[in-house]
Amino acid sequence: MCGIVAGVSQGNVVPFLLEGLKRLEYRGYDSCGVAVLQRGEARRVRTLSRVCSLEADALAADLDGVTGIAHTRWATHGTPVINNAHPIFSGEQIAVVHNGIIENHEQLREQLRLKGYEFQSQTDTEVIAHLIRDHYQGDILTAVRDAAGLLQGAYAIAVMCRDEPKRIVGARQGSPLVVGIGDDGAFLASDTTAIADCAERFVYLEDNDVVDIHGTDIAIQDREGRTVSRREVKSRGHAQDTGLGAYRHYMQKEIFEQPVAVARTLATMSGDESLQAAMPSPEELADVSNLVMLGCGTSYYAALTACSWFEHFANVTARAEIASEFRYRDYVSQGNTLVIAVSQSGETADTLAALRYVQSMGEARTLAICNVAASAMVRQSRWAFITEAGVEVGVASTKAFTTQLVALFALAIAIGRQRGSVSQSEAATWMRQLAALPDAMRNVLAREPEIMAWAEALHQTEHALFLGRGAHFPIALEGALKLKEISYIHAEGYPAGELKHGPLALVTESMPVIVTAPNDALLQKLKSNMEEVRSRGGRLFVLADSDTGLMAGPGMRVIHMPAWRGPLSPVLHAVALQLLAYHVACLRGTDIDKPRNLAKSVTVE
Numbered sequence: 025m026c027g028i029v030a031g032v033s034q035g036n037v038v039p040f041l042l043e044g045l046k047r048l049e050y051r052g053y054d055s056c057g058v059a060v061l062q063r064g065e066a067r068r069v070r071t072l073s074r075v076c077s078l079e080a081d082a083l084a085a086d087l088d089g090v091t092g093i094a095h096t097r098w099a100t101h102g103t104p105v106i107n108n109a110h111p112i113f114s115g116e117q118i119a120v121v122h123n124g125i126i127e128n129h130e131q132l133r134e135q136l137r138l139k140g141y142e143f144q145s146q147t148d149t150e151v152i153a154h155l156i157r158d159h160y161q162g163d164i165l166t167a168v169r170d171a172a173g174l175l176q177g178a179y180a181i182a183v184m185c186r187d188e189p190k191r192i193v194g195a196r197q198g199s200p201l202v203v204g205i206g207d208d209g210a211f212l213a214s215d216t217t218a219i220a221d222c223a224e225r226f227v228y229l230e231d232n233d234v235v236d237i238h239g240t241d242i243a244i245q246d247r248e249g250r251t252v253s254r255r256e257v258k259s260r261g262h263a264q265d266t267g268l269g270a271y272r273h274y275m276q277k278e279i280f281e282q283p284v285a286v287a288r289t290l291a292t293m294s295g296d297e298s299l300q301a302a303m304p305s306p307e308e309l310a311d312v313s314n315l316v317m318l319g320c321g322t323s324y325y326a327a328l329t330a331c332s333w334f335e336h337f338a339n340v341t342a343r344a345e346i347a348s349e350f351r352y353r354d355y356v357s358q359g360n361t362l363v364i365a366v367s368q369s370g371e372t373a374d375t376l377a378a379l380r381y382v383q384s385m386g387e388a389r390t391l392a393i394c395n396v397a398a399s400a401m402v403r404q405s406r407w408a409f410i411t412e413a414g415v416e417v418g419v420a421s422t423k424a425f426t427t428q429l430v431a432l433f434a435l436a437i438a439i440g441r442q443r444g445s446v447s448q449s450e451a452a453t454w455m456r457q458l459a460a461l462p463d464a465m466r467n468v469l470a471r472e473p474e475i476m477a478w479a480e481a482l483h484q485t486e487h488a489l490f491l492g493r494g495a496h497f498p499i500a501l502e503g504a505l506k507l508k509e510i511s512y513i514h515a516e517g518y519p520a521g522e523l524k525h526g527p528l529a530l531v532t533e534s535m536p537v538i539v540t541a542p543n544d545a546l547l548q549k550l551k552s553n554m555e556e557v558r559s560r561g562g563r564l565f566v567l568a569d570s571d572t573g574l575m576a577g578p579g580m581r582v583i584h585m586p587a588w589r590g591p592l593s594p595v596l597h598a599v600a601l602q603l604l605a606y607h608v609a610c611l612r613g614t615d616i617d618k619p620r621n622l623a624k625s626v627t628v629e
């Protein structure tokens with residue numbers, strides 16, 4: 025998704041802006057640009073290529089100034105062409121970068137046209153730029169505040185004015201924006217990562233805040249112009265290892281980082297009954313009898329997997345909801361409910377909106393399970409559990425998913441303990457099982473050569489079916505999602521028992537069927553489902569726990585996983601399916617870390 029970096033620095037700001045954009049590249053973009061105030065002019069370069077090309081262009085254009093704004097754009101309004109790339113100018117005077125969507129842009133565009141403004145782009149951002157110019161009477165802060173009052177939708181903006189050097193004004197509503205202060209200057213970004221190296225102190229803006237960076241002075245106001253104070257937080261060691269090392273892709277690196285990420289996440293859980301400082305106390309969990317989990321994409325599948333854990337261990341009713349649908353439904357509270365927002369980024373617009381929606385319906389017990397401590401969802405929730413996956417650069421979620429699963433599993437045990445459905449010794453056993461997970465994951469990763477052989481056999485297919493049952497059905501869904509998003513093969517996940525109710529009609533030799541087969545209570549049923557495929561000429565690719573007794577044969581390949589890990593076995597099968605998707609995509613030569621049309625953090629609806 026789009027990314028913003030802006031700042032007023034002691035020297036030339038351009039290197040800081042470009043470094044920030046490089047750090048935002050992982051979010052996905054189709055154009056980028058940078059503008060500075062230089063010798064009384066606003067100057068910009070923009071490109072449809074990568075940030076490294078922008079860097080070369082900026083050098084060639086001799087771009088140099090202490091005040092600047094920069095952007096990576098992921099097209100929403102208007103195709104990815106140069107005129108639509110940010111920074112967007114209004115005349116020579118106002119320059120704007122913008123994340124989000126302005127819902128009333130058509131109406132505003134019409135009003136501005138009648139006033140004589142001419143539009144050079146198809147973007148909603150140009151409406152903002154002209155609107156600010158229209159309100160400008162010598163003070164850019166007032167102009168931004170007045171213009172922001174007319175905007176509907178979600179946005180974060182950074183604005184500079186040719187006539188006011190050393191000044192950047194930012195505003196946000198619904199999209200994240202953070203101010204960073206350091207020895208090199210004051211900066212503004214949509215993501216802390218972008219400015220982690222040039223700032224030590226951070227201030228996270230709230231909705232309706234307008235920030236004025238004027239030289240080294242920083243002031244925050246609300247829309248009415250009243251000064252507001254926001255808590256300042258010190259850097260939390262953001263400069264994590266984001267290099268590629270010996271790996272070909274970030275996705276591959278992040279798949280292989282999972283044992284460490286899971287171990288780190290487990291290490292933050294002190295003892296077997298409490299999880300982290302910002303978690304509900306055992307007493308606060310004791311009367312929880314309903315769980316509603318909210319998420320999108322892979323995070324939704326983590327929630328769906330966890331439903332069976334919550335039902336089994338904690339004896340509570342648990343439902344996972346797709347946040348983008350849930351937010352528009354009529355919510356009926358069951359009472360004694362804990363709402364859990366599951367998200368890697370903590371910024372996904374739909375999950376955040378769904379969380380706010382349940383809060384508005386009276387649910388006060390909210391918990392965010394997030395990988396980003398300073399994210400909007402963490403701030404919006406009463407409690408938070410921070411997964412320690414580390415920065416996830418690849419667009420496809422991998423280590424974020426498995427650390428979410430681990431956090432949800434531990435929470436199910438903790439609630440079960442409080443409700444008396446899990447004894448102390450059972451809880452201790454399960455925590456030991458969790459502690460053994462990193463080694464078991466390494467064991468799965470060691471099967472990479474066998475998985476690569478499957479990838480060879482699968483990479484030319486255009487369709488694939490993923491089957492699972494019980495807690496492995498969401499893993500089948502996740503396997504299909506991973507495959508489709510990075511290899512562009514059409515893939516569907518199905519509960520194996522549903523095969524006869526429709527999808528069996530699709531099964532032919534050209535429809536490979538990938539099965540996740542744990543040695544659980546549903547194994548015999550699953551075997552029957554596999555026979556249904558085999559007897560129709562289907563090709564089976566089975567990930568089977570080593571104690572299932574499943575063997576390769578005509579029409580059926582088998583990779584033996586470690587022995588069944590009980591309810592934790594979905595975590596291991598997920599790792600194998602990630603590797604499969606990765607190697608298929610490698611053979612198809614796709615842009616694995618930045619799949620077409622996708623973005624890392626989906627901050628618009």
Ligand code: F6R
Pocket residue numbers: 320321322323324366367368369370371372375419420421422505506509624625626
């Ligand atoms: C798929 C993937 C997405 C995200 C989804 C939610 O690999 O990464 O489906 O899981 O966009 O994002 P977060 O977890 O940041 O809320």
